[in-house]
Amino acid sequence: MQAPICNVCLKSDVLCSNCEEKLENGEISELEIKISRILKELSNEYGSLRDSEIIHVYDTENVLVIVTAEGDGAKVVGRGGEIVKEIASRVDKSIRVVEQAxxxxxxxxxxxxxxxxxxxxxxxxxxxxxxxxxxxxxxxxxxxxxxxxxxxxxxxxxxxxxxxxxxx
Ligand SMILES: [Zn+2]
Missing domain, CATH: 3.30.300.20 (K homology (KH) domain)
Structure with missing residues (x-):
């Protein structure tokens, strides 16, 4: 899985100096870190996530928007929406997945x-x-x-x- 943070940080609770710098520059957000780590954890159960790339995550009042690489939307949505339902229940918001194009x-x-x-x-x-x-x-x-x-x-x-x- 590829995410706004590196593979080491996906599995850790702290950020490496590279990712920390991206956070300070505003290149990545706390929300993107949180959602990327949830997706990484879910990738143990849902194999489609392992081959997916998350570009950005945006927050709105009622919806969390996950932007994936082109062609990766269905991998993040999951079969019958099972992955987004899982994320939605954890963050208590609707999830919308959009592919970059x-x-x-x-x-x-x-x-x-x-x-x-x-x-x-x-x-x-x-x-x-x-x-x-x-x-x-x-x-x-x-x-x-x-x-x-x-x-x-x-x-x-x-x-x-x-x-x-x-x-x-
Ligand atoms: Zn990192």
Whole structure:
């Protein structure tokens, strides 16, 4: 398993100087360390985790978002969601697993699920271009992340700012 912290730190209660430095720089967070260690422990029971890579973990009010390497999402979710259910019960929050992807659209779709992207448009404003994601209004309130949380997550994961709009 690959995680934001090294293999030694995954199995230990303390951090090596390298990982400690990453924590101080803000490259990794306490939450990422905690979740990575839980996943490492679960990898004894759930083999799919051994071959997975965790890139980042983000916290929101109701949901913990785990970003995996491309193609590793299902390995972290587990069969029938058994792994995420286990993590959810330990942290008392819902878990959403999203794969990193070359295309921003794939990341956004993962975060919005079960809602679908209707369109992504470039909006031209005096202060420059911006990207607008249009989602069918029937999904408004059905995603367990707020618009602000979604916009922040999309920006953190893709490095691009998007605005989300629920429209008919
Ligand atoms: Zn380390």
């Amino acid at each position: 070359k295309e921003d659209r794939a990341v956004i779709q993962g975060l919005l699920s079960p809602a679908e992207i209707k369109s992504i448009n470039t909006v031209f404003k005096p202060e420059g271009e911006s990207q607008k994601i249009v989602v069918d209004e029937e999904y408004e309130g059905k995603i367990n992340l707020s618009i602000d949380e979604l916009q922040q997550l999309i920006s953190d994961i893709t490095g691009t700012d998007y605005e989300i709009s629920f429209e008919e």
